Each structure stands twice: as structure tokens, then as C-alpha cells.
Amino acid sequence: MKYFNVTVMDKGRKRLELLKANSKMAAVSLAKQKFPTTMVMKAVETSAPLEDSISQLLSGLQKSMKSKIPINDKISTIRQIAVMTDAGIPINDTLVEVAENTENKQLKEIYATINNDINAGNSISDAIEPYTEEFGHVAIAMTNLGERTGNISESYHKLADILENIRDNTAKFKKAIRTPLITLAAMGIAFTILIMVVVPKFKDIFDKFKTELPVPTKILLSLEWALSNYGLLILAILIAIFFGVKFMYKNNEEFKYQMDKMMIHPRFYLINKAIFLSTMHKYNLVFGELVKSGIPVSEALETAVGMVDNAAIKEQLLTVNVNIGRGMNLAEAFQLTGLYENMLLQMIKAGEAGGQLDAMLDKVTGYYDMQFQDLIDNLAAYIEPILLFFIAGLVLLMALGIFMPMWDLGKAVKG
Structure with missing residues (x-):
């Protein structure tokens, strides 16, 4: 949401409304709706009031500090609900049992609240x-x-299967990048230690050299x-930048969009491909x-795009439902996003024509x-x-x- 200073004319006098x-x-x-007796002159975008900015900052901090529910806990409770309802146990008794058995405090509260709402x-x-x-x-869609x-x-058995598929791919990706990240971190630490320990021993020798x-x-x-004099400050700045970027990514939509757009740029070798493929797999898995x-195609598209985390890819996929509403078929709408290869578009088109869209989406x-x-x-x-x-x-x-200075010194001595 943006803020606007709206100038309205009320009984011959102008006033501003935020x-x-x-x-x-x-x-x-x-x-016009809020002030029907006035005439709206103009609207100019402005910055948010200080109290609103502080409120947004505090809510963002509270949101970022709130622990995320582990996907394994969610899958476990969803699978339990599926099994118990399949056995003919009423949903109220099922939710009470699930709330009591789960060790996750957030899920306990959520399922207890859901049960109370159903009873109401x-x-x-x-x-x-x-x-x-x-x-x-x-x-929500599967419910x-x-x-x-x-x-x-x-529905909940299928929901658990979808979440398990997403979880397994995410875990596999994290496992694959763990070793390279550990290697880079170890090299960075080793290089820093060498600079702090080895270089000072040669510093006095280098100072005596008369040559460049x-x-x-x-x-x-x-x-x-830099490390000797400002090492702790550099470390503090790096940590502050890391958490600052993380906070902005979670709480600022424009910043998130620019970061997501940058991460799928071809310059980001492997990262862009990994993000694109994992996102498209998750989107098509849920949609299919x-x-x-x-579930109707329009509703399925809306739900599937809600699963997309990358804002840049999400922006392109949001046009699919809009274009279908304008009379395009699914293959044409997907083609306009620029995200699908021609081979895949032909498969979707054939699935639509033959009434086997779900089978083609599986492929x-x-x-x-x-x-x-x-x-x-x-x-x-x-x-x-x-x-x-x-x-x-x-x-x-x-x-x-x-x-190199040693070699230069040796040459000078020989000379």
C-alpha cells in the first residue's frame, strides 16, 4: 500500500487528506467515497507517516522473530488427520487428538483454535x-x-504427498550446496588466519626494502x-549487512522483487538455474x-502461483490467469510468460485438446x-x-x- 496526500475542496476551502x-x-x-460532499482536486504520492513507519518496522521485526513451523511437523499432523478421518473418526475428535500429540507449540494452538471455530x-x-x-x-485449496x-x-493424503515432494527437493538442494559452502568458509577462515599470523612476520622485512x-x-x-585495526568492525558490518538484507527481503516487497529478479539473471551461474527449475517444478506439481x-483450472492456477516464492517468476505466472480470462487457452497463456520451452507448450496444448490436461501436466x-x-x-x-x-x-x-619481494631482494644482492 502507498500513501497519498489528496487535496479536496470542501465549502470553498482546500484541505489535505492522507x-x-x-x-x-x-x-x-x-x-470520493470517504468525502462524498467534497470535490477531489488531486492526489500526490507521499512517504508514510512516522508512526506508520515505526508500526510497520515493529510488526516486521515481530514477524521475522516468529519461528517458522518445520515442514516435517506439518506433514506429520496432516498425515495423521488423513489417517484418522479415513478411519471414520469425527473431525473434532481428530483435531483434539492431533493437537494433544504434536510437540510443536504453534501447531497445538492452531489446531485447538481451528477445532473451537468448527465447534462454533x-x-x-x-x-x-x-x-x-x-x-x-x-x-487451503485441498481443504x-x-x-x-x-x-x-x-485430500489431505494428497496434500501430505505434495509437501513431502517439496520438502525432499529442498533438502536435497541444501545438502548439495552444503559441502561447497563449508569449503569456501574454511578457505576464508584459513586465509584470514594466514594474513593475521604469517604476514606480520614478514612485515618488518618488507619495511626495510628500499624498492617498490x-x-x-x-x-x-x-x-x-585493515583486519588488525578494524577486524571486529568489519565483522560487525558484514553481520549487519547480512541481517539487514534478510530483514529487507522479508519485509520490503520492492527490495524482494529486485533481489529475486537478480537471482534468476543468467550472470548468477547455477543459482539462477536451480531457483528456476525448483520453482517451476513446485508450481507445476501443485497445479497438476x-x-x-x-479443482477448476482458474482456481488451481491461483493456488499454484501462491506457492511461488520468487517474486520475479511469480509476476510472470500471475499473467496466466488474466490471459485465460481474456479468452486465451492455457498453452497460449503459458507461452506469453516466456518460462516454458516449446516442447512443453506443445504437450500442454495436446493435453487440452485431448482432454488429458492432468496427464500432460504430470509429464x-x-x-x-x-x-x-x-x-x-x-x-x-x-x-x-x-x-x-x-x-x-x-x-x-x-x-x-x-x-616476490624475496626474489627481488635476491636479485638485488646478486647484482
Whole structure:
């Protein structure tokens, strides 16, 4: 939401009204509704009031400090609900049992609240809707489906399968990048220790040289001076930058969008491909499962795009439902996003024409899963040259920085 200073004419006198709206036109429309006896002159975008800025900051901090519910706990409780309802146990008794058995305090409170809401006369989907952020859009969609079909058990079994698939791929990706990250961190620590311990021992010798020191030596001496005098400050700044970026990413939509857009840029070798393939696999997996379960395409698209974390990719996928509403078929709408290969578009088009869209979406999901698994399985081979280049660069800098002045001194003595 943006803030606008709206100028209105009331009984021949102008006054300013501060309004929140998504756009300038929306602010003007809102002003006309709130002040029907006045004439709206203009609307100018302005910064948020100090109290609102502080309130947003505090709410953002509270939100970021709130612990995220582990996906394993969610899958466990969802699977338990599916099994118990399949056995014919009433949903109220099921939720009470699940709330008592789970060790996660947040889930205990959530399921107890949902049960109370159901006892008060609300439907299951209405009771779970306030917890969309905790469970995800797909959980809401599958709950709605279970209510419509009268088969919560089957819907929740499918929901658990979807979440397990997403969890396994996420875990596999994290495991694949763990070793390279540990290697980089170890090299960084080792290089810092060498600079702090080894370089000072040669510093006095270098100071006695009458000749110009080589560039690698100057770099090492500069690094040693910076770390010796401002090491803790540099560390504090790096930590502050890390948490600052993390906070902005979670709480500032424009910053998140720019970061997400940057991360899928071709310049980010491997990272862009991993993010793209995992996102497209998750999107098509959820979309395909929802269509297969009987949810209308439009509703399935809306739910599936809610599962997309990357804001730049999400922006492109949001156009699909809009274009379908304008009369396009699914393949044409997907083509306009620029995210799908021609082969996949032809498969979707054939599925639509033959009434086998769900089967074709399974194949599309399988294709993205195959590409993602191939990337993860060969990630070590892809990253190895980069790590070797990085390690060689650090070793070369250290060696040249220390030994080049020695060689120059030896030449001078011989001369």
C-alpha cells in the first residue's frame, strides 16, 4: 500500500487528506467515497507517516522473530488427520487428538483454535483460512476440495504427498550446496588466519626494502592492516549487512522483487538455474495435482502461483490467469510468460485438446523434476572448477605476496 496526500475542496476551502491506496486512481476513488460532499482536486504520492513507519518496522521485526513451523511437523499432523478421518473418526475428535500429540507449540494452538471455530459453526476451510501463511495456499485449496467432495482424508493424503515432494527437493538442494559452502568458509577462515599470523612476520622485512613492493604484497599488507585495526568492525558490518538484507527481503516487497529478479539473471551461474527449475517444478506439481483432484483450472492456477516464492517468476505466472480470462487457452497463456520451452507448450496444448490436461501436466512436472535432479546430482562437478579457481587465486596471492619481494631482494644482492 502507498500513501497519498489528496487535496479536496470542501465549502470553498482546500484541505489535505492522507489516504492509503494501491495507486493514484485508487486514492482518488477512495477519497470520493470517504468525502462524498467534497470535490477531489488531486492526489500526490507521499512517504508514510512516522508512526506508520515505526508500526510497520515493529510488526516486521515481530514477524521475522516468529519461528517458522518445520515442514516435517506439518506433514506429520496432516498425515495423521488423513489417517484418522479415513478411519471414520469425527473431525473434532481428530483435531483434539492431533493437537494433544504434536510437540510443536504453534501447531497445538492452531489446531485447538481451528477445532473451537468448527465447534462454533464454521466450516473447516473457514477455520483454517487465517493460517494461510503457516500452512500455505495449497493446504487451503485441498481443504476446500475435501469439503466439497466430502473426502477430507483423500485430500489431505494428497496434500501430505505434495509437501513431502517439496520438502525432499529442498533438502536435497541444501545438502548439495552444503559441502561447497563449508569449503569456501574454511578457505576464508584459513586465509584470514594466514594474513593475521604469517604476514606480520614478514612485515618488518618488507619495511626495510628500499624498492617498490609488488602489487600482491601491497594487497596482503593492506588486508593485514585493515583486519588488525578494524577486524571486529568489519565483522560487525558484514553481520549487519547480512541481517539487514534478510530483514529487507522479508519485509520490503520492492527490495524482494529486485533481489529475486537478480537471482534468476543468467550472470548468477547455477543459482539462477536451480531457483528456476525448483520453482517451476513446485508450481507445476501443485497445479497438476489440483487439476487432477477436480479443482477448476482458474482456481488451481491461483493456488499454484501462491506457492511461488520468487517474486520475479511469480509476476510472470500471475499473467496466466488474466490471459485465460481474456479468452486465451492455457498453452497460449503459458507461452506469453516466456518460462516454458516449446516442447512443453506443445504437450500442454495436446493435453487440452485431448482432454488429458492432468496427464500432460504430470509429464511437464516430471520434466522439470528430471532437470532439477540432474542439476543437483551433478552440482559438485559444476562447482568444482569454481572452487579450484577460487582456492588457487587465494594461494597464488599469498605466495606471490610473500615471495616476490624475496626474489627481488635476491636479485638485488646478486647484482
